[in-house]
Amino acid sequence: MTEMTVDARVSPEGPLAVLSKAEVNKLLDTSQGGLYRLLHNCSLAVLNCGNYMDDGKELLERYRSFSIQVIQEERGIKLEVTGAPANAFVDGYMIKGIKEHLFAVLRDIVYVSDEINDNPKFDLNNSEGITNAVFHILRNANIIRPRTEPKLIVCWGGHSISREEYNYTKEVGYQIGLRGMNICTGCGPGAMKGPMKGATIGHAKQRINNGHYIGISEPGIIAAESPNPIVNDLVILPDIEKRLEAFVRTGHGIVVFPGGAGTAEEILYLLGILLHPDNREIPFPLIFTGPHSALEYFKQINQFIGDTLGFEAQQRYKIIIDDPARVAREMRTGMRQVREFRHRKDDAYYFNWLLRINPEFQLPFVPSHENMANLELHKNQERHQLAADLRRVFSGIVAGNVKDEGIRAIEQYGHFEIKGDAEIMEPVDRLLSAFVDQQRMKLPGKAYVPCYKIVK
Known part of the structure; x- marks a missing residue:
């Protein structure tokens, strides 16, 4: 079954508007010790809101083409999602509550990595x-x-x-x-x-x-x-x-x-x-x-x-x-x-x-x-x-x-x-x-x- 997907670039709402270069590099790191896989899986789950399937493996396989990237710009950061579940959007715009959840994922992953682990x-x-x-x-x-x-x-x-x-x-x-x-x-x-x-x-x-x-x-x-x-x-x-x-x-x-x-x-x-x-x-x-x-x-x-x-x-x-x-x-x-x-x-x-x-x-x-x-x-x-x-x-x-x-x-x-x-x-x-x-x-x-x- 082919799922309807959307590509989008979204700006943060809330306090997490900027990241250091080191934080961005960790989020883009696809190695075993990097944070990309964690960001990818949690973000996909948030974007799948309302489409419940109670199977983490099935979700990842259904949206194989999904990816998420942190874009560092002069005025702050943005998240670029590709192949995201279409039900997270209305008329081409990401639902505000889902966008808040997406940046909550980013906030918590960054905080635990930077402030908790190995501290x-x-x-x-x-x-x-x-x-x-x-x-x-x-x-x-x-x-x-x-x-x-x-x-x-x-x-x-x-x-x-x-x-x-x-x-x-x-x-x-x-x-x-x-x-x-x-x-x-x-x-x-x-x-x-x-x-x-x-x-x-x-x-x-x-x-x-x-x-x-x-x-x-x-x-x-x-x-x-x-x-x-x-x-x-x-x-x-x-x-x-x-x-x-x-x-x-x-x-x-x-x-x-x-x-x-x-x-x-x-x-x-x-x-x-x-x-x-x-x-x-x-x-x-x-x-x-x-x-x-x-x-x-x-x-x-x-x-x-x-x-x-x-x-x-x-x-x-x-x-x-x-x-x-x-x-x-x-x-x-x-x-x-x-x-x-x-x-x-x-x-x-x-x-x-x-x-x-x-x-x-x-x-x-x-x-x-x-x-x-x-x-x-x-x-x-x-x-x-x-x-x-x-x-x-x-x-x-x-x-x-x-x-x-x-x-x-x-x-x-x-x-x-x-x-x-x-x-x-x-x-x-x-x-x-x-x-x-x-x-x-x-x-x-x-x-x-x-x-x-x-x-x-």
Whole structure:
């Protein structure tokens, strides 16, 4: 199938109007260590807005002719795109929101390369250094906003959800918006778009004209989850672990909608952190919610958490079915608790510094066949440590499902083998099988071919 494409040259909107010659050279460097491939892939994902395909490899192959160049001129820089998806343009002009996202990609790639990587100020091998790097990336992207009350609600959930579930996410977002709270998601389609769409209406009815709709992504997932057009602040973190930390450091509460392996990864990440003894007293509102048809889904999630992490983990969240207004009221109450706690502890409202996050949740996990086979999946360890490796199981499956490198690894070497004690592997197998049966692993209409094999 031949895709309609457009060639264009665009000027930046925002602070990144000039680059040094060294920065431009790095962006044009096509060698393995250069930044061109990163800029190319993330930019193509942004330009593919609205044309969701949940397959990074497919996107790159569909637009083989796409290229992007940084043009250095006397008055600043421009980006020249060739073979860009036509749906990013109207009457020959790039849509303004997409152009903002394109330059957000450039901003974050340049900043991480110049200011974070190989900078002795940021030791990316220890917990404090990683958290410091996440803070600086978010601050540079203007996500960190002092002198604001706690009101940022992170919404997690799947890109492959039913129309009924999608409409429910919009209604929850609407109720959240009516109560003056903002939305942060992974910025893609489905449960990442619906809450933002609903919140825009809630904000409009309350005459809130500065609603904040934050999208947080990373290079590996952005091609499969192109940023939706409602996002007015996009930030690209270097990897999935820093992306997840950005969610829990900046968000004041989290709502989880139905999803698949990626949503399970997010749940396990957060529960693993909240189960750490140092975090037991920190208020962190967490609600699992969906329409009545999602009741069985959340029963499965709750059973899985009980079977693997135990009763204590189940006490860290509430399940609310088919009641959007109650979800928003619970979050509003939770915001007061967060505010009171941080005020008492003299912690910032805009960044959760007190939250203890151990290195096993921060250091990048490469989902190779060897690493996936060597995960520690047994109950003879602290629950938060088990959660860390369970999170990696689902992270690897996400990579094998939708990420370009993961898909190619599966094609070359076959299934990931996931091994562990039967009392852990049986709940994992049941949950994954349910995701497949409910078509939560791929967009509707796409046959799912498993990238993993459970070995008990």
